[in-house]
Amino acid sequence: MVRIEEAIKIIQDQDIKLKTEIRKLINCLGFSISEDFVAPFAMPSFDNSAMDGYALCGIIQEYKIVGEVAAGNISEIDLKEGEAVRIFTGAKVPENTTAVMMQEKAKVNGDKLILEEQPKEGQSIRRKGGQLEEGQLVFEKGYAITPAGIGMIASLGIEKVEVYKKPVINLITTGDELITPGKFKKEGQIYESNSYALAVACEQFGFPVQHRLQIEDNFESIKSGIKKSIENTDILILSGGISVGDYDFVKQALEENGVEEQFYKVFQKPGKPLFFGRKENKFVFALPGNPASSLSCFYIYVLPFLQKFSGFQECGLPKYSFSISHDFENRSDRPSFLKAKVINDNVQILDGQGSSMIQSMAKGNALAFIDAETSAKKGDQIDCYLIS
Known part of the structure; x- marks a missing residue:
């Protein structure tokens, strides 16, 4: 039996061969990037207006309006002292622009622009490189991509990203007394819930389960089910049959399938009969069968490992x-x-x-x-x- 800290360390210290793949950016939510990501150009890439208003040259109260610049247009206007142009949010400011004044603070009389307050040099101008300089580190290797992260990467013109692959997960529950929800329940039977809770817990954090399997409390059936499931998975999660009862066959079945024990039983409550093992670069968590124990062990031990296997910088619940x-x-x-x-x-x-x-x-x-x-x-x- 190990203590909680020991169990966590054993899991964290596992040597994992991470794999990468190229994914379209729109499909990268929740994946972690496999290399440092740097800006290919400055952002913004040009000085632009932060609002709808007027680009001004000089600090005075009255200007002559000499044109208009819309977002996406390239202006040929080279402002001179006392001149102004109508400008819109995101538009490149003309050369010699001192400041941009919001339209609500100005009045127009013919080609004259009269300000209600004096502008400050540089106000409402987004300067080139104000957010990122060319070559600046944007995200470190292992960054878990968020919706804002996808927006950031897209704004840099990137369509595809190299990320770490997520693990293939299979899930097995055991128990003669368990039946599938929706079926008629006889006396002594229990509706199976752990595979539902564990599968959606995985999916909640971005780790879909490939396959769920329900097996009766029979040694040969469990042994065969484990053999088949572990062949096409990275991480196998079992629930039930890992304690020391007469019908708890999971530990022996794992051993006969070549799974090497990393630890068995943790000094904690709930979830004492927890098993963690590996077979080459495949890993197995055998969780207790009681629903609250099973889910608690998932949150504390399994989730951080799923994240570690996916190359995340930060692992585990907040x-x-x-x-x-x-x-x-x-x-x-x-x-x-x-x-x-x-x-x-x-x-x-x-x-x-x-x-x-x-x-x-x-x-x-x-x-x-x-x-x-x-x-x-x-x-x-x-x-x-x-x-x-």
Whole structure:
């Protein structure tokens, strides 16, 4: 059995052979770039107007209007002292432009422009290179591309980007008592939910699951299912059958499929019977079967590894400290990840902390971490992992 910190370090220290691919920019959301990205030219690439108004030459109160410049047009006008042109947002300012005055602060009388206030030199002009200089680092290797990132890259004229490939993920759940939602439930049966929760948890963070498989509690079936699933996957996630019961065959089936144990069992609550292993450059997480345990282990251990496998700079859920809104005592002899809800910088530990209880997790938005046999008084700061 390992402690939480050891388990996290073992996962983080895994040597992974990252693969890259070229993708169209519009399909790069949530992928991480595989090399430093530098600006191919200055941005803006020319001095331009920040608003609709008038480009002015000189600092005076009255100007002569000598033309107009629309966005996308290249003006031949070379302004002289006391001259102005009508200009629109994004248009290149003429040579010798001192400032741009917004149209709301000016009056026009024939070809005369009269200002309501005196302009300041350089006002409302976006200078060439004001955002980026040519050759400047835009994003570091491992940057996870956001919608704004896609907009930034597109503004630099880039259509395709080299990114790290995301892992192929397969998911197996085990249990004779489990049936698919929608089917008639007999006495003693349970609707299977873990594959649904784990699959959408993966997808929530941009990692689609290739295939889901439900297997009965039979050693040969589990062994065969693992063999088939691990052949065409990068990361195999299992749920159930990893404890020490008479029908828990997953660990033995993994071993007979050549999966080398990296650790088994973590000193924590919930989620003690957690297995992590690898076979060459393929990795396996065997999670507990109880729904809340399974999902908690996914957030703390599996998600950061999916991100690491995808070349991300930053991995794992956001972690912050919040004031607890009530007294709480963790009577467990193990450090605990507790279902919680964060509201206005305060955290509430929810009722229903049993490892099989998924409702409280569905109502919460965080996992609060409290050490073994530790009491927290109202107002104390405790660490929380934000799920949503």
